Amino acid sequence: MSGDELDAERGTTRPASGNGNGTAAVPLTAKDLKSDQEVRWCPGCGDYAVLAAVQSFMPELGIPRERIVFISGIGCAARFPYYMQTYGMHSIHGRAPAIATGLSASRPDLSVWVVTGDGDALSIGGNHLIHALRRNVNLKILLFNNQIYGLTKGQYSPTSPLGTLNRTTPMGSLDWPFNPISLAIGAEATFVARSIDTDRKHLTEVLRRASAHRGTAFVEIYQNCNVYNDGAFDAVREDKVNENRIPLAQGQPVRFGAQGEKGVVQRPDGTLAIVDVADVGEDALLMHDETLDDPAHAFALSRLAHTPTGPTPIGIFRAVERPVYDELMTDQLRAATEQKGAGDLDALLHAGDTWSVHS
Amino acid sequence: MATKPVEQLDRVVIRFAGDSGDGMQLTGARFTSETALVGNDLSTLPDFPAEIRAPAGSLPGVSGFQIHFSDHDILTPGDAPNVLVAMNPAALKTNLRDLPKGGTLIVNHDAFTDRNLEKAGYDANPLEDGSLDAYHLHEVPLTSLTLEAVKDVDVTKREAERSKNMFALGLMSWLYHRPTEGTIEYIRRKFAKTQAIADANERAFKAGWAYGETSEDFAVTYEVKPATLRPGTYRNITGNQALALGLVAASVKSGLPVFLGAYPITPASALLEDLSRHKNFGIRTFQAEDEIAAIGAALGASFGGALGVCTSSGPGIVLKMETVGLAIALELPLVIVDVQRAGPSTGMPTKPEQADLLMVLFGRNSESPVPVVAASTPGGCFDAAVEACRIALKYRTPVFLLSDAYLANGSEPWLVPEVETLPDISIEFATEKNHDGEFWPYLRDPHTLARDWAIPGTPGLEHRIGGLEKHDGTGNVSYDPDNHDFMVRLRAQKVAGIDVPDLEVDDPDGAGLLVLGWGGTYGPIGAAARRVREAGGNVAHAHLTHLNPFPRNTRDVLQRYERVLVPEMNLGQLLKLVRAEFLVDAVGYNRVRGLPFRSDELADAIEGML
Numbered sequence: 001m002s003g004d005e006l007d008a009e010r011g012t013t014r015p016a017s018g019n020g021n022g023t024a025a026v027p028l029t030a031k032d033l034k035s036d037q038e039v040r041w042c043p044g045c046g047d048y049a050v051l052a053a054v055q056s057f058m059p060e061l062g063i064p065r066e067r068i069v070f071i072s073g074i075g076c077a078a079r080f081p082y083y084m085q086t087y088g089m090h091s092i093h094g095r096a097p098a099i100a101t102g103l104s105a106s107r108p109d110l111s112v113w114v115v116t117g118d119g120d121a122l123s124i125g126g127n128h129l130i131h132a133l134r135r136n137v138n139l140k141i142l143l144f145n146n147q148i149y150g151l152t153k154g155q156y157s158p159t160s161p162l163g164t165l166n167r168t169t170p171m172g173s174l175d176w177p178f179n180p181i182s183l184a185i186g187a188e189a190t191f192v193a194r195s196i197d198t199d200r201k202h203l204t205e206v207l208r209r210a211s212a213h214r215g216t217a218f219v220e221i222y223q224n225c226n227v228y229n230d231g232a233f234d235a236v237r238e239d240k241v242n243e244n245r246i247p248l249a250q251g252q253p254v255r256f257g258a259q260g261e262k263g264v265v266q267r268p269d270g271t272l273a274i275v276d277v278a279d280v281g282e283d284a285l286l287m288h289d290e291t292l293d294d295p296a297h298a299f300a301l302s303r304l305a306h307t308p309t310g311p312t313p314i315g316i317f318r319a320v321e322r323p324v325y326d327e328l329m330t331d332q333l334r335a336a337t338e339q340k341g342a343g344d345l346d347a348l349l350h351a352g353d354t355w356s357v358h359s
Numbered sequence: 360m361a362t363k364p365v366e367q368l369d370r371v372v373i374r375f376a377g378d379s380g381d382g383m384q385l386t387g388a389r390f391t392s393e394t395a396l397v398g399n400d401l402s403t404l405p406d407f408p409a410e411i412r413a414p415a416g417s418l419p420g421v422s423g424f425q426i427h428f429s430d431h432d433i434l435t436p437g438d439a440p441n442v443l444v445a446m447n448p449a450a451l452k453t454n455l456r457d458l459p460k461g462g463t464l465i466v467n468h469d470a471f472t473d474r475n476l477e478k479a480g481y482d483a484n485p486l487e488d489g490s491l492d493a494y495h496l497h498e499v500p501l502t503s504l505t506l507e508a509v510k511d512v513d514v515t516k517r518e519a520e521r522s523k524n525m526f527a528l529g530l531m532s533w534l535y536h537r538p539t540e541g542t543i544e545y546i547r548r549k550f551a552k553t554q555a556i557a558d559a560n561e562r563a564f565k566a567g568w569a570y571g572e573t574s575e576d577f578a579v580t581y582e583v584k585p586a587t588l589r590p591g592t593y594r595n596i597t598g599n600q601a602l603a604l605g606l607v608a609a610s611v612k613s614g615l616p617v618f619l620g621a622y623p624i625t626p627a628s629a630l631l632e633d634l635s636r637h638k639n640f641g642i643r644t645f646q647a648e649d650e651i652a653a654i655g656a657a658l659g660a661s662f663g664g665a666l667g668v669c670t671s672s673g674p675g676i677v678l679k680m681e682t683v684g685l686a687i688a689l690e691l692p693l694v695i696v697d698v699q700r701a702g703p704s705t706g707m708p709t710k711p712e713q714a715d716l717l718m719v720l721f722g723r724n725s726e727s728p729v730p731v732v733a734a735s736t737p738g739g740c741f742d743a744a745v746e747a748c749r750i751a752l753k754y755r756t757p758v759f760l761l762s763d764a765y766l767a768n769g770s771e772p773w774l775v776p777e778v779e780t781l782p783d784i785s786i787e788f789a790t791e792k793n794h795d796g797e798f799w800p801y802l803r804d805p806h807t808l809a810r811d812w813a814i815p816g817t818p819g820l821e822h823r824i825g826g827l828e829k830h831d832g833t834g835n836v837s838y839d840p841d842n843h844d845f846m847v848r849l850r851a852q853k854v855a856g857i858d859v860p861d862l863e864v865d866d867p868d869g870a871g872l873l874v875l876g877w878g879g880t881y882g883p884i885g886a887a888a889r890r891v892r893e894a895g896g897n898v899a900h901a902h903l904t905h906l907n908p909f910p911r912n913t914r915d916v917l918q919r920y921e922r923v924l925v926p927e928m929n930l931g932q933l934l935k936l937v938r939a940e941f942l943v944d945a946v947g948y949n950r951v952r953g954l955p956f957r958s959d960e961l962a963d964a965i966e967g968m969l
Contacts, residue, residue: 035823037823037835037836064818065821066815066816066817066818066819066820066821067815067816069815071659081823081825082823082825082836084823085821086821087815087821087822087823088822088823088824088825089659089662089689089823089824089825090823090824090825090826090827091655091685091825091826092681092682092684092685092826095651095652095655095681095682098647098648098651098652098655098656098659099655099656099658099659099662100659101645101652101655101656101659102618102620102645102655102656102657102658102659102660102661102663102665102667103659103660103662103663103815104659105618105643105645105656105660106616106618106643106659106660106663106665107660107663107664107665107815107816109816110663110815110816127648127649127651127652128648128651128652128655130648131647131648131652329643329645332638333638333639333641333643335638336638336639337638337639339639340639341639342639342640343607343611343637343639343640343641345607345608345611345640345778346777346778348604348607348637348640349604349608349775349776349778350592350594350775351594352594353392353395353396353541353594353595354592354593354594354775355395355396355398355592355593355594356590356591356592356593357398357588357589357590357591357592357593358590359590
């Protein structure tokens with residue numbers, strides 16, 4: 001049952017969409033999704049590329065823009081909703097997954113996107129992120145990872161490598177960083193992917209898949225902060241010869257290199273190793289399967305590169321089916337209504353032991 | 360039973376006290392239901408430890424339940440019991456100080472073993488050393504009589520023993536002429552899955568009744584005639600139950616589905632539990648990962664057009680303030696329920712206090728005004744909930760709704776309202792562009808200053824809102840100094856202009872002294888005022904249910920009196936506001952003992968000012 005149907009039962013007025021089936025009456029273009037607000041990220045910021053990718057791919061989803069909502073927290077990436085001609089909320093630091101959970105759970109008819117950063121999602125908002133993931137709320141979470149706090153002008157973040165030198169860590173940071181993919185898999189996420197800001201084709205494909213996923217889709221995007229942390233992802237981002245990008249393709253052996261000369265094998269203890277294909281033979285390579293219910297495979301892949309300085313998997317690590325929180329909640333409302341009938345306030349107020357006083 | 364003489368009483372206060380495993384809350388609740396059906400006016404107060412099971416027989420493990428019932432209108436659960444039922448030495452020790460000399464004391468003789476006496480810290484057995492001579496003492500071998508009564512039932516000795524609270528209930532039901540059918544039906548329903556346990560409890564209950572009838576220890580029974588209450592249908596209700604029903608009613612009367620985000624916390628958890636049972640009203644309940652997510656989700660749901668609500672207590676409310684600030688900036692409806700408990704920090708989770716007032720008014724960064732509504736009585740929690748939702752929706756603002764542990768767990772007869780008499784609190788969403796072919800999310804109603812509220816799914820009204828300062832009207836981010844000054848004042852003005860009912864004064868005699876209270880102290884202050892008047896004194900009582908904004912006539916009321924006394928279960932929070940806002944030299948009466956005020960202490964305080 002959609003939110004509209006529920007509301008209709010309760011006699012409330014909620015505007016219907018332009019086209020009930022979730023398809024825009026007139027196909028949108030990227031331009032339709034651009035708001036009238038001037039984009040104010042630093043020139044050269046990776047965020048521009050992600051914004052452009054989102055605006056250009058979204059029309060193909062066929063969702064009317066009034067049904068799309070972008071929710072963000074605080075940080076550079078969090079300005080994203082202002083630039084989208086959809087519904088949006090620029091909220092508070094770290095809380096976007098919680099706010100989006102309430103919206104998505106109460107309005108299953110909407111397409112709800114969360115735009116967040118490494119500080120927003122993994123530091124102050126870590127708790128909300130992991131619980132959204134385990135609940136499998138119907139959210140698309142885009143984590144712009146730039147390994148730095150940009151908006152506050154360059155302090156280390158929970159994804160900065162150990163020993164990072166910057167404004168608050170003149171002698172080097174002491175914190176071991178999170179691997180966002182490992183974290184998401186550990187938090188029971190059903191869809192986990194990684195892409196790169198400047199790789200429009202790859203990013204678009206990942207976003208397409210994330211959008212189609214039922215439940216929480218978690219996408220880490222390597223995003224270059226050219227002001228405070230320029231080049232953090234260059235080993236992978238500027239990898240023109242596929243020396244470090246390990247593309248994950250469903251049902252295909254995991255291999256990389258200009259001629260596919262490198263590959264990944266699984267050791268007897270379950271961990272993974274990078275090998276020369278010539279040494280082991282093609283048949284020995286690990287086959288990628290994102291649909292495995294057991295997260296061990298996806299997790300092992302995520303451990304190939306704790307920080308993206310060498311060979312690093314890019315693509316969809318995990319995409320499995322699990323009941324969606326929003327749908328379960330709606331199902332319970334429907335079941336309760338079937339069992340008890342639509343709520344009768346007068347009967348509820350008079351429930352239990354009552355007695356009458358006569359004049 | 361007619362063989363024993365019947366004495367008429369106009370009111371009785373009974374306290375049941377026992378180990379937290381003895382089922383005293385259940386016993387009290389059943390006695391309350393029986394009493395409600397008699398038609399007495401009543402008021403109850405449970406008093407239980409935060410620990411689910413403190414060590415058996417220990418002083419911290421004592422759980423109590425007090426009921427005050429009468430043949431006339433009453434306001435409080437009673438200052439002191441007339442009758443104390445003590446199930447063990449620890450219960451006697453912790454409660455005896457409240458029983459006036461000459462009061463009736465019923466003890467479970469079997470529980471006064473050397474070991475239990477030692478756990479309770481008694482050097483000598485009080486049943487034997489004459490220390491209870493000043494009371495009407497009834498020593499009843501409750502445990503052994505219960506075991507004897509259920510000996511033919513197939514239950515373990517422990518299960519048999521656990522029925523002794525029903526024996527006590529049976530005895531008290533006989534002593535005060537309470538009807539038994541409801542309790543027997545309740546026992547059968549509650550233990551429907553285990554017939555033997557149902558049988559044991561029913562037999563123990565009946566045996567208690569029969570013991571009263573046959574034992575020479577009890578010479579008279581007591582009758583309290585029904586009270587004269589306003590005509591209508593009544594049910595007994597706790598503050599938490601009434602508040603939950605108020606939220607359901609607000610949902611129905613607004614036409615908006617409630618989305619409740621909550622994290623379990625004493626004494627507010629019952630609100631989440633209650634509302635989770637009303638999914639057929641379209642109510643969604645979300646048990647969040649923490650207090651912050653609870654309010655975040657509620658706000659997210661409000662953005663989507665739901666009636667967002669979150670329920671918590673002080674230690675949870677402090678965590679929510681960041682999101683309350685966002686709701687102020689977004690100008691979206693949100694109701695935040697604070698069932699206050701004793702603090703600071705974890706404090707005393709099951710004990711009432713009203714010390715969160717200044718926190719909800721001022722405990723946020725910057726100028727962040729929020730309306731505050733406070734419930735005065737358990738039944739009044741219903742109306743307060745509807746009122747908080749009305750204000751939130753009409754003015755697109757977060758609203759604090761204050762209750763406390765005393766109101767939440769206390770109960771009283773509640774005149775069930777007719778649905779059609781409840782206010783229509785529905786609002787209109789924006790569905791059309793409102794400014795030259797555009798939609799401006801911060802365009803306002805000139806009277807209420809409420810902004811236009813368009814929800815996702817509305818074609819053509821797509822817009823972005825956020826916590827950054829925005830230009831009035833367009834909602835576009837703005838750092839313009841004049842605009843910020845304007846917006847700060849506008850948000851304050853919006854809240855200050857909320858329509859709230861005038862402050863009513865109960866002043867039958869033209870007094871010179873006004874007692875000004877707020878929230879859960881209504882009962883004790885009202886009872887104290889009556890007591891003073893019965894003794895020939897003149898005193899007026901006014902009680903605030905709206906703490907922000909204050910009723911328009913508050914200044915006039917305060918200025919009509921020579922002296923103003925403000926009793927509060929805090930160190931003078933309303934007092935500060937009254938002095939600051941109205942330049943009134945009011946005087947405080949402040950106690951923070953984790954207990955509701957007694958009407959006699961308030962009467963003394965009032966008389967001291969006459």
